[in-house]
Amino acid sequence: MMRLLIHDLETKDFQKLFPDMSSDMMVISDNGTIHHCIGCFGCWVKTPAACVIRDEYGDMGELLSKCSEVIVISKCCYGGFSPFVKNVLDRSISYIHPYFEIRNGEMHHRRRYNNKINLKVWFYGKNITETEKITAERLVKANAVNLDCSTSKVAFIGSIKEMEQLAECNVLVFAFPIYVDGIPSHLLNCLMQLESFFSAKEEKDIIVYSIANCGFYEGHQAAIAIEMMKNWCIKAGLCWGQGVGVGAGGMLTSIKNVPIGYGPKKSLGAAFEKLAKNILEHSSGEDIFITADFPRTLYKLAAEMGWRKSIKANGMKKKDLSLKK
Numbered sequence: 001m002m003r004l005l006i007h008d009l010e011t012k013d014f015q016k017l018f019p020d021m022s023s024d025m026m027v028i029s030d031n032g033t034i035h036h037c038i039g040c041f042g043c044w045v046k047t048p049a050a051c052v053i054r055d056e057y058g059d060m061g062e063l064l065s066k067c068s069e070v071i072v073i074s075k076c077c078y079g080g081f082s083p084f085v086k087n088v089l090d091r092s093i094s095y096i097h098p099y100f101e102i103r104n105g106e107m108h109h110r111r112r113y114n115n116k117i118n119l120k121v122w123f124y125g126k127n128i129t130e131t132e133k134i135t136a137e138r139l140v141k142a143n144a145v146n147l148d149c150s151t152s153k154v155a156f157i158g159s160i161k162e163m164e165q166l167a168e169c170n171v172l173v174f175a176f177p178i179y180v181d182g183i184p185s186h187l188l189n190c191l192m193q194l195e196s197f198f199s200a201k202e203e204k205d206i207i208v209y210s211i212a213n214c215g216f217y218e219g220h221q222a223a224i225a226i227e228m229m230k231n232w233c234i235k236a237g238l239c240w241g242q243g244v245g246v247g248a249g250g251m252l253t254s255i256k257n258v259p260i261g262y263g264p265k266k267s268l269g270a271a272f273e274k275l276a277k278n279i280l281e282h283s284s285g286e287d288i289f290i291t292a293d294f295p296r297t298l299y300k301l302a303a304e305m306g307w308r309k310s311i312k313a314n315g316m317k318k319k320d321l322s323l324k325k
């Protein structure tokens with residue numbers, strides 16, 4: 001059984017994204033010559049199992065019958081596929097049989113072939129709206145029922161160009177704050193998009209490092225988020241390099257003139273030196289958890305003084321910090 005990739009990317013973008021295409025992957029791309037389906041049902045009643053239009057896309061049904069996986073990469077248009085990808089799908093109905101059967105309580109066509117396809121779809125495009133995403137997910141599910149196949153993925157990607165740039169990197173460094181003991185939701189969203197992107201790539205020699213900044217004093221409070229980054233690496237098929245959990249992060253902006261490696265930033269300097277060495281050598285290291293070289297009681301006093309200053313700057317009083325609604 002083969003894998004089939006149907007995409008609407010420009011050749012140069014496709015080559016950048018998939019420089020290492022494996023031999024069991026067939027690729028259907030836009031060479032500008034595709035004719036649209038004329039709705040004649042000739043693929044069922046005139047030249048059964050083949051399209052009557054004999055361009056390069058006339059045997060889509062047969063091609064689908066040889067696949068166990070179909071990956072679609074399409075610009076998201078109004079919650080659906082781009083004209084080219086839709087054209088390929090319209091030209092693919094010879095994959096199914098003209099007779100009907102009831103599936104999912106609805107009328108659909110019978111199978112012509114016995115192969116089981118798993119359909120994975122990546123939609124890309126700037127400003128894909130939430131309603132377009134809902135429509136696109138419904139569409140892929142409907143397609144899966146119609147073609148009697150399974151679907152394991154519908155992913156949305158903001159920009160193919162950004163993905164290309166990431167694919168060219170061999171080191172990724174994530175630096176993020178800790179929110180409620182974990183990874184902030186916007187970074188999570190980004191990680192999920194990247195996971196679908198990287199997990200579909202064949203060869204990747206990418207190593208991931210993470211720096212997590214805690215508001216609390218103890219750097220080890222970043223350990224769960226660092227663990228999540230490691231779990232993400234496994235799902236995305238990338239290598240883990242090293243994590244650094246930094247405590248007392250709230251202080252860093254107020255001591256930005258202190259050079260790294262000195263005073264309260266002594267441990268930070270040592271940790272970043274080890275991290276930088278590993279990054280340069282493309283190697284892995286033990287996770288490091290550090291805090292400011294500054295007493296916890298003083299950090300607490302300074303931070304709480306900061307909250308008081310901030311609430312006063314907003315025209316309220318110190319006691320308003322304890323307001324209830």
Ligand SMILES: Cc1cc2nc3c(=O)[nH]c(=O)nc-3n(C[C@H](O)[C@H](O)[C@H](O)COP(=O)(O)O)c2cc1C
Pocket residue numbers: 176177178179180181182213214215216217221248249250
């Ligand atoms: C919604 C929210 C939740 C937070 N939860 C935590 C937390 O669970 N543990 C912690 O140490 N800091 C927490 N913080 C504090 C941030 O991690 C802290 O301000 C950090 O220094 C910000 O890093 P940055 O300057 O890199 O954005 C939270 C901050 C916000 C806004």
